[in-house]
Amino acid sequence: MCGIVGYIGKDKCIPKIIKGLESLEYRGYDSAGIAYKLNNDIEIVKEEGKIVNLKELINKDLDSYMGIGHTRWATHGMPCTVNSHPHKVGKITLVHNGIIENYEKLKKYLKEYKWQSETDSEVVAALIDKLYQEDNDMLKVLAKLKDYLKGSYALGVLVDGLDMIYAIRKDSPLIIGISEDGNYIASDVPAILEYTKMYYLLLNDEYAVLSKNDVTIYDKDGKISTKSLEVFEGSIDAAMKNGYDHYMLKEIEEQPKAVMETINEYINSYEALEEKLKGLEKYEAIDIVGCGSAYHVGLVGKYLITKYGKVEVRTDIASEYRYTEHIYRKKHLIILISQSGETADTLAVLRKAKEMGTQTLAIVNVVGSSIAREADKVLYIKAGPEIAVATTKAYLCQMMILSLIALYLGIKNKSLSKDVLKEYKELDKLISDELENKEKLEKIAQLIYQKKDIFYLGRKLDYALCLEASLKLKEVSYLHSEAYAAGELKHGTISLIEDKTPVISIVTDDDIRTKTLSNIKEVKARKALSIIISNREIDDKSLYDELILIPKVHELISGALVMVNCQLIAYYVAKLNGCDIDKPRNLAKSVTVE
Numbered sequence: 001m002c003g004i005v006g007y008i009g010k011d012k013c014i015p016k017i018i019k020g021l022e023s024l025e026y027r028g029y030d031s032a033g034i035a036y037k038l039n040n041d042i043e044i045v046k047e048e049g050k051i052v053n054l055k056e057l058i059n060k061d062l063d064s065y066m067g068i069g070h071t072r073w074a075t076h077g078m079p080c081t082v083n084s085h086p087h088k089v090g091k092i093t094l095v096h097n098g099i100i101e102n103y104e105k106l107k108k109y110l111k112e113y114k115w116q117s118e119t120d121s122e123v124v125a126a127l128i129d130k131l132y133q134e135d136n137d138m139l140k141v142l143a144k145l146k147d148y149l150k151g152s153y154a155l156g157v158l159v160d161g162l163d164m165i166y167a168i169r170k171d172s173p174l175i176i177g178i179s180e181d182g183n184y185i186a187s188d189v190p191a192i193l194e195y196t197k198m199y200y201l202l203l204n205d206e207y208a209v210l211s212k213n214d215v216t217i218y219d220k221d222g223k224i225s226t227k228s229l230e231v232f233e234g235s236i237d238a239a240m241k242n243g244y245d246h247y248m249l250k251e252i253e254e255q256p257k258a259v260m261e262t263i264n265e266y267i268n269s270y271e272a273l274e275e276k277l278k279g280l281e282k283y284e285a286i287d288i289v290g291c292g293s294a295y296h297v298g299l300v301g302k303y304l305i306t307k308y309g310k311v312e313v314r315t316d317i318a319s320e321y322r323y324t325e326h327i328y329r330k331k332h333l334i335i336l337i338s339q340s341g342e343t344a345d346t347l348a349v350l351r352k353a354k355e356m357g358t359q360t361l362a363i364v365n366v367v368g369s370s371i372a373r374e375a376d377k378v379l380y381i382k383a384g385p386e387i388a389v390a391t392t393k394a395y396l397c398q399m400m401i402l403s404l405i406a407l408y409l410g411i412k413n414k415s416l417s418k419d420v421l422k423e424y425k426e427l428d429k430l431i432s433d434e435l436e437n438k439e440k441l442e443k444i445a446q447l448i449y450q451k452k453d454i455f456y457l458g459r460k461l462d463y464a465l466c467l468e469a470s471l472k473l474k475e476v477s478y479l480h481s482e483a484y485a486a487g488e489l490k491h492g493t494i495s496l497i498e499d500k501t502p503v504i505s506i507v508t509d510d511d512i513r514t515k516t517l518s519n520i521k522e523v524k525a526r527k528a529l530s531i532i533i534s535n536r537e538i539d540d541k542s543l544y545d546e547l548i549l550i551p552k553v554h555e556l557i558s559g560a561l562v563m564v565n566c567q568l569i570a571y572y573v574a575k576l577n578g579c580d581i582d583k584p585r586n587l588a589k590s591v592t593v594e
């Protein structure tokens with residue numbers, strides 16, 4: 001949460017920082033601010049709300065060549081101008097992403113300071129100011145900061161009178177971008193992609209000093225680091241809106257490509273699949289852990305891996321799993337799923353697993369992120385930058401990796417034939433065909449966008465898909481939506497079904513089809529507006545008002561086809577309601593606090 005960007009160099013800094021903040025807005029957007037050096041002073045402009053509000057206040061043409069900016073997702077203190085970053089205390093101005101757990105205690109240590117805001121970040125500014133007064137040397141201050149601070153932090157710091165940007169991180173991401181025209185700090189690569197593809201990844205407790213022409217990075221022991229430069233490999237276009245109204249729609253449409261890029265290395269032959277997944281067959285049990293959509297995709301994984309891989313799978317929400325007792329088998333694997341690779345609860349599960357000596361496998365999108373670096377093994381999805389807060393393409397790519405794990409284990413235990421691999425080769429075409437349903441889905445959205453409650457019904461794999469479909473809808477459209485295991489409906493929820501209440505049912509599992517259809521009959525009898533997504537014609541036409549027919553493909557890939565339709569329904573419902581689709585209220589894409 002929270003986005004940081006900073007620049008020092010030959011060019012004017014404010015336009016670059018604003019651009020960077022705009023591309024980081026997915027990390028938080030309840031207030032924003034910039035600090036920049038003008039003549040010999042540090043000026044600060046900050047404002048509540050989205051970055052457009054800040055843009056109206058700030059003069060982009062100022063002759064300033066060094067500055068830091070921040071877009072906030074409030075943790076300590078409500079979203080308002082005074083709580084927004086940058087914070088200036090004494091000679092120190094800083095932006096912070098993370099949570100300082102001992103800030104109350106630090107306040108006592110810093111009793112000579114008067115507090116303007118309710119934030120933990122202002123306390124860090126005061127701490128650095130005090131340490132700087134004592135040492136008059138920022139390198140010494142940064143080296144000992146970890147002895148004072150508990151919690152997570154990525155910091156960008158300016159010091160009165162010095163033409164430098166200082167940066168340090170622990171458990172919140174920070175990169176250092178370099179270019180001929182100057183140097184950058186940023187929470188994530190898209191913030192600087194327009195200017196450079198070259199960056200250093202700062203690791204925990206490392207810190208950096210940036211000047212106009214130079215960057216020096218220090219390792220956790222204070223020695224100058226000789227780490228190698230990373231080069232962003234994706235296209236810049238992937239991080240831009242490219243004429244689409246919303247990133248969400250753009251990212252939905254990128255799915256055929258994203259999925260193929262993710263699975264290509266696995267599907268050319270069985271040998272290729274084995275090369276990627278070898279060793280997974282040795283586990284007696286697997287736990288899949290994630291948050292939000294990553295948890296939902298884990299439920300799809302549980303279903304597929306149990307059914308075809310014949311391995312016991314538990315799936316849990318990371319914030320629950322980390323505080324719950326578990327019984328482990330001797331050969332137990334924990335799979336962590338995370339688009340960002342920075343989600344605090346998922347990272348905590350990974351660290352706990354490592355402490356226990358349990359093997360870990362991460363399925364991650366962001367290369368070099370904390371979860372990717374710390375897991376024993378990582379399988380990257382290749383979704384490219386995902387900017388819309390509500391995930392679409394990353395979810396689908398994660399699903400396909402889990403599906404390939406199920407396939408691999410299924411081939412090993414002979415419940416599946418190697419021929420199934422062929423089905424994946426057509427996946428881009430199959431997903432593209434579903435994208436052609438847009439007109440129909442927009443019409444369905446017209447039928448439901450003014451309703452107050454919407455239900456999703458399904459059983460088994462279809463239920464796991466319902467959970468994600470329902471989350472997608474409520475995240476972006478703010479309509480109340482619930483996913484229900486179809487058989488459970490009559491134990492309560494059916495009382496909420498009224499005349500024309502939309503019920504969207506997913507019916508793709510032949511084994512359980514008739515059961516789900518009977519449940520649909522029950523809601524239809526209560527006059528629900530019934531929309532069915534199915535891979536077979538429904539003979540009894542009275543069961544639905546609208547039918548979305550997807551092709552009959554292997555269960556290992558059919559979930560992807562279902563989900564594309566659900567994502568588009570959510571998108572159009574949100575659009576009709578005039579919602580801020582890419583930045584739904586109160587949400588943030590990268591949740592780096594517990």
Ligand code: G6P
Pocket residue numbers: 291292293294337338339340341342343346389390391587588589590591
């Ligand atoms: C946030 C996002 C969700 C995402 C979840 C986990 O809540 O809004 O879309 O599924 O975090 O994020 P991760 O980066 O770990 O996949």
